[in-house]
Amino acid sequence: MEGLIGRSSKIMLQRIQTKSIIKPNLLNLRPHRSFSYSVSAKLINSNVESNEQKETSRIPLNLIHSEILRASLSFVPKYGWSVESLSHGANSLGYPSVSHGLFPRGGVELIEWFLEDSRRKMVNELIDKMDGLKIHQKIRLACITRLNYTKPYAKKWSEALAIMAQPNNVQTSIEHLAKLVDDMWYLAGDKSADMNWYTKRGSLAVIYSSTELYMTQDISPDYTGTFQFLDHRLQDIATFGRVVGEIDTFVGFVTKSLVGVLASKGIGNFDK
Template identity: 30%
Template sequence: MAANSSTRLLKLALPLVSEHGFTRAALARSVLHLPTPHAEPLSDTAVSALFGRGDLARKTLIRAWLDDGVESMKNAPGVGTSVKDALHARLAYNEPVLAHLPEAFALLAAPESGIPPIDPVPALKHAARIADEACYVSGDQSLRLSWYTKRATLTGIYSAAELHQLTSPQTAHSFLDSLLSTSTTIDSSVEEVKLFSSYIFRSWAGIIRSQGVL
């Protein structure tokens, strides 16, 4: 199948994640939801050809889900008035698949070689994209150094709230509110950025170990 077919099937696989997780099975079953559905799921060989061998296919699905999460912030009800609204909308996007997120995050952060140290870059890129999109959809016009410091702080705040959500979903939104309200110097809080960065790294390392990826 062409690249366009792969993209189409990825989109069809996203709603299946809540039931099947970020798995090759979810990708295989995507063809059952085409306008003219296939009679049976894709073969394992076909999944590998379209999305990658082994865990590469799963990572392809995870990244597609992350991309869709950023895109969804533009159309979420109530978004467009504040950064806070946008971040809450993105937390809500996680809710249908929360049970599968620790394993997905662990897979993204695990080194390709399977040997420590872990790679924190995917975690930081994920949260930074969300912080940037939150500022964009809310009409934030920060300039120069303020642009970097504000987004760095929001990156840390969102990451901390999302990590909290994995263990305490019921209090995730109130936790996000508390972080935003106590970050009174959000445009210049360098120490907060350092604190959040340390917390994020340690938490993602814990997720990886708990999932048995390393």
């Protein structure tokens, strides 16, 4: 499945470069650092850990990262996208609470990991389920599948949106969104190579972002209102060629709308 994920996001980002707020030297998405050394699997105090444990309980640090991040999601509904969630996640696995120091950027790293993990899960879940569906049905299924991953954290998702809308995180936020909608269209069988490539992805990005934002305020049972909102936006098929004519317009719309709505609710500090 190599080549499916993020297949064309760099093309989108290159188009953004000319007029967007993203600096050119920041456009290349950097992979997570890979650690070649290993540490104790449970970071147990050396005074009480036996020599046998020291020999058998060593695993790569990057696996510890993922293990802690995954466990931390269970604490997001209570503590939000925060260092507290990371501390509790580490502690739940037997690591000391100070293990959150493995994540110098705090809750941002938890959000980014969730976004990347959810996108990969969406692709894996849908790659064999698209046969026989029409394009608009495929897009709807992709949107619903991805939104379902956010449902357990929906009450805290406005916090995540506020964090990712901060100036230092906007670039990463746009990159994740660009990859997500590109994967959705690729799963739907889109192979366009002209300006339709931009309008389709830009329009879907606006639709998905607005639906996700709606979800943060939805009080309907099982977020039925959110999915009705999505259906209303998708019903107007002409939207895919009309909402966004240029990718820089899309960036401005998403960024300004998101920051404006969150700021009006007193979420986040956007003056820094």
